[in-house]
Amino acid sequence: MKAEAGWRARARYAFDKSMAGGAVALIGWLGLISLIVIILAGLFLSLTGIAPEGGEPVGFIEGAWESLMRTMDAGTMGGDMGWSFRMVSLFVTISGIFVFSALIGVLSSGLENKLDELRKGRSRVLEQDHTIILNWSPSIFDIISELVIANQSRRNPRIVIMANRDKVEMEEEIAAKVDNLKNTRIICRSGDPTDLYDLSIVNPQTSRSIIVLAPEGDDPDSQVIKTVLALVHDPKRRQQRYMIAAEIRDAENAEVAGIVGGGELQLVLADDLISRIVVHTSRQSGLSAVYSELLDFDGCEIYTLEVPALTGKSFAASVMAFENCALIGVCDRNDAVHLNPLPNRVFEAGDKAIIIAEDDASIGTWGEDIKLDREAVIAPVKHPNQPExxxxxxxxxxxxxxxxxxxxxxxxxxxxxxxxxxxxxxxxxxxxxxxxxxxxxxxxxxxxxxxxxxxxxxxxxxxxxxxxxxxxxxxxxxxxxxxxxxxxxxxxxxxxxxxxxxxxxxxxxxxxxxxxxxxxxDDFVVSNKLVSLMLAQASENPYMSAIFAELLNEEGSELYMRPVTDYVSIDRPVNFFTIAYSALRRGEVAIGYRRLRDNDPDERNLGGVVVNPHRAPAMTYQPEDMIIVLARD
The missing domain is CATH 3.40.50.720 (NAD(P)-binding Rossmann-like Domain)
Structure with a gap:
C-alpha cells in the first residue's frame, strides 16, 4: 500500500509539474489524448472488422485516418451507416469535441496571458543604436521632445524607456503630453533600473546613449547611483564605453556618482545647474533665453569636433574664420575643456573646436576676405562694479x-x-x-x-x-x-x-x-525644462557637462550681456565681424545680440535674443541693444 501510494503520489506530482508548464504543456497533453483515442479506434476497427453499412472492413491505417477525420470535424459522422460503426464514430467524435474545445480554451487563455505579459512590458528589446531613458520624472516629456528633434536626421530612431510603472500608463501619458514624435518610435518597458536582469531587457549593450533620471520620491540620488553602478559594472556589459548622462539632485552626492560612473558618465547636477542660471539671469535679464537656445535642439547647438583647417591657427584668428558659426573654445587632446582661452592659444593636431552652429553640416571656415569697419571699433572700457x-x-x-x-x-x-x-x-x-x-x-x-x-x-x-x-x-x-x-x-x-x-x-x-x-x-527660469534640455544634450555630446560646468563657474568664462555701445559706434550699420573683432580686443568672444524691435520676428519667444547671427550682413543698432559675450569677468 505504501509503495502504491508512493507510485500514485509520484505520478500525480509528475503530472502536476507538466501541467505547470503552461499552455504548451496543456496542448501537449491534449495532443497525446487525441493520439491515444485515434490509435485505439483504429486498432478496434481493424481487429473487429466493424465497417460502415454496405462497406468493407478497414485496416489499422485507414481506421486511424477515419478516426482522425471524425476527431477534427464532428460533422463527418453524419454520413455513417450501421449502428456498430456509428457507436465507434460517436465515441471518437465526442473525444474530439472535448479535446478541441479544451484546445480552443487553452489557446485563448495562452494568447490572453501573452498579451498581458506584453502589456506588462517585460519582453526584451532587440534594437540597435537606441537611446535609453531609465526612471520616470516630470522631466521625461521635455527630454523626449528634444530627442525627437535631434533624431530627425537619423534612420528609424528609437527611444526605450524603463521605469517602475505600468507600461500602458507610460505610453498613454507620453501620447498625451508629447505632441509629435515625427520619425521616432517610443518603446516602454516596466522594470527596476537598479536590477541587472531588468536592465538587460532594454539591451544597453547596443545602445547609443543612456539617460538616468532622478525618480520622484525619497532619496532619488541613491537610485541614480545604484542604476549607474548596475550599468557600468554589469559582468555581461559590452567592452566599449557607454555614454551615460545622469541627473543628481544633491551636489554632495556628485563625487560618489563620479567614482561609480568614471569616464563613461556625465553628471547633470540639477539643483546646482538651476541655481547658477537663476543667479546669472537675475543679474542680467534675458540670459535664460541664451541658455535655452544653447541647450535645446531647435535652433543653434554646441558641437565639439575636429576642424583640420584650424590647426596651427591662433584662437583669435580661428574665431574670425567662421561666418555662420561661433567658435567659443577648445577641447584639447586630454579632453579638457577651455572656453574663451587666451587669444594666442594655437590649435594643435587632435584639438577639438567647441562651436555654436545650427547643425554640424553648416560648420565651415570662411573663405572670403573679412570686411571690418575698424573705425567703428571702440577702445575697451572698464565699468566698475557697483553694490547691488x-x-x-x-x-x-x-x-x-x-x-x-x-x-x-x-x-x-x-x-x-x-x-x-x-x-x-x-x-x-x-x-x-x-x-x-x-x-x-x-x-x-x-x-x-x-x-x-x-x-x-x-x-x-x-x-x-x-x-x-x-x-x-x-x-x-x-x-x-x-x-x-x-x-x-x-x-x-x-x-x-x-x-x-x-x-x-x-x-x-x-x-x-x-x-x-x-x-x-523680465525673465522666467523653468527648472524642469532646463534639466531636461541639459540631459538631452549630454546624451548627444560627451563634452556638454564639462562645457556648462565651466560656463557657470565664476572662475572660468561666463555669459554676459553688455551694451553694444561698449564695442562699436552705432552711428552707422556694422556687421557682426566687426563686433566680434572688438570683443576679441577685450579678451571676449561675441556670440550674439539682443535687439528689441516691434518688427523683428521672435517666433521662439526668446525676447529678441539671437545667438550665432550671420556675421557678414551689416545691421543698425540702438543704444539699448546688448551684445552677448563670453568673458572672464
Whole structure:
C-alpha cells in the first residue's frame, strides 16, 4: 500500500509539474489524448472488422485516418451507416469535441496571458543604436521632445524607456503630453533600473546613449547611483564605453556618482545647474533665453569636433574664420575643456573646436576676405562694479545654493533680503555660510502671496527681485500658482511706483510660462525644462557637462550681456565681424545680440535674443541693444 501510494503520489506530482508548464504543456497533453483515442479506434476497427453499412472492413491505417477525420470535424459522422460503426464514430467524435474545445480554451487563455505579459512590458528589446531613458520624472516629456528633434536626421530612431510603472500608463501619458514624435518610435518597458536582469531587457549593450533620471520620491540620488553602478559594472556589459548622462539632485552626492560612473558618465547636477542660471539671469535679464537656445535642439547647438583647417591657427584668428558659426573654445587632446582661452592659444593636431552652429553640416571656415569697419571699433572700457541690492521672495532647497552663488558675483557692499514663510526657512538662513564677504544677508518671515505683506518690503528700492517657488512643500502646479500670484502683485506694485522693477522668476512647469507672461516679469527660469534640455544634450555630446560646468563657474568664462555701445559706434550699420573683432580686443568672444524691435520676428519667444547671427550682413543698432559675450569677468 505504501509503495502504491508512493507510485500514485509520484505520478500525480509528475503530472502536476507538466501541467505547470503552461499552455504548451496543456496542448501537449491534449495532443497525446487525441493520439491515444485515434490509435485505439483504429486498432478496434481493424481487429473487429466493424465497417460502415454496405462497406468493407478497414485496416489499422485507414481506421486511424477515419478516426482522425471524425476527431477534427464532428460533422463527418453524419454520413455513417450501421449502428456498430456509428457507436465507434460517436465515441471518437465526442473525444474530439472535448479535446478541441479544451484546445480552443487553452489557446485563448495562452494568447490572453501573452498579451498581458506584453502589456506588462517585460519582453526584451532587440534594437540597435537606441537611446535609453531609465526612471520616470516630470522631466521625461521635455527630454523626449528634444530627442525627437535631434533624431530627425537619423534612420528609424528609437527611444526605450524603463521605469517602475505600468507600461500602458507610460505610453498613454507620453501620447498625451508629447505632441509629435515625427520619425521616432517610443518603446516602454516596466522594470527596476537598479536590477541587472531588468536592465538587460532594454539591451544597453547596443545602445547609443543612456539617460538616468532622478525618480520622484525619497532619496532619488541613491537610485541614480545604484542604476549607474548596475550599468557600468554589469559582468555581461559590452567592452566599449557607454555614454551615460545622469541627473543628481544633491551636489554632495556628485563625487560618489563620479567614482561609480568614471569616464563613461556625465553628471547633470540639477539643483546646482538651476541655481547658477537663476543667479546669472537675475543679474542680467534675458540670459535664460541664451541658455535655452544653447541647450535645446531647435535652433543653434554646441558641437565639439575636429576642424583640420584650424590647426596651427591662433584662437583669435580661428574665431574670425567662421561666418555662420561661433567658435567659443577648445577641447584639447586630454579632453579638457577651455572656453574663451587666451587669444594666442594655437590649435594643435587632435584639438577639438567647441562651436555654436545650427547643425554640424553648416560648420565651415570662411573663405572670403573679412570686411571690418575698424573705425567703428571702440577702445575697451572698464565699468566698475557697483553694490547691488537684491530681494528674494520664496524659498526652496535651491535657496541656499542661489544665495552662495550670488555672493560670488556681486560687488563688495551688496545686500540680499530674503522673504519667505516655509517651516525650515529661519533655521536654514541661520546655517548659511557665504564663501566670500561681498554680501550681507537679512531675512523676514513673510507671506509672499499677500499684497499687504509685500507692501512692507519697499520692493521698488531693490535693483533685482528674484521669485522662487515653494516646490519643496507643494506640487508643481500649486507652487507655480503661488508664484504667479506673487508676480501679479509685483506687477501692480511696479505700476503704482511708476518705474520698472527687474523681476526674474523660477517656474517649475513650462506650461505655466505662457500664463506668467501677463505678469510682465523680465525673465522666467523653468527648472524642469532646463534639466531636461541639459540631459538631452549630454546624451548627444560627451563634452556638454564639462562645457556648462565651466560656463557657470565664476572662475572660468561666463555669459554676459553688455551694451553694444561698449564695442562699436552705432552711428552707422556694422556687421557682426566687426563686433566680434572688438570683443576679441577685450579678451571676449561675441556670440550674439539682443535687439528689441516691434518688427523683428521672435517666433521662439526668446525676447529678441539671437545667438550665432550671420556675421557678414551689416545691421543698425540702438543704444539699448546688448551684445552677448563670453568673458572672464
Amino acid at each position: 541690492h537684491t530681494l528674494m521672495l520664496g524659498w526652496n532647497r535651491r535657496g541656499p545654493i542661489i544665495t552662495r552663488e550670488l555672493s560670488r558675483y556681486v560687488a563688495k557692499g551688496s545686500h540680499l533680503t530674503i522673504a519667505a514663510s516655509t517651516p525650515e526657512f529661519e533655521s536654514e538662513i541661520d546655517a548659511l555660510a557665504l564663501p566670500v564677504d561681498n554680501m550681507t544677508v537679512t531675512h523676514r518671515v513673510v507671506d509672499t502671496s499677500s499684497r499687504s505683506a509685500l507692501d512692507t518690503l519697499d520692493i521698488d528700492s531693490y535693483d533685482h527681485v528674484l521669485v522662487l517657488g515653494y516646490s519643496d512643500h507643494m506640487n508643481a502646479q500649486s507652487a507655480d500658482t503661488r508664484t504667479l500670484i506673487t508676480l501679479l502683485h509685483l506687477r501692480k506694485i511696479a505700476e503704482r511706483a511708476g518705474h520698472h522693477i527687474n523681476v526674474v522668476s523660477e517656474m517649475t512647469d513650462v506650461r505655466n510660462r505662457e500664463l506668467a507672461e501677463v505678469t510682465r516679469a
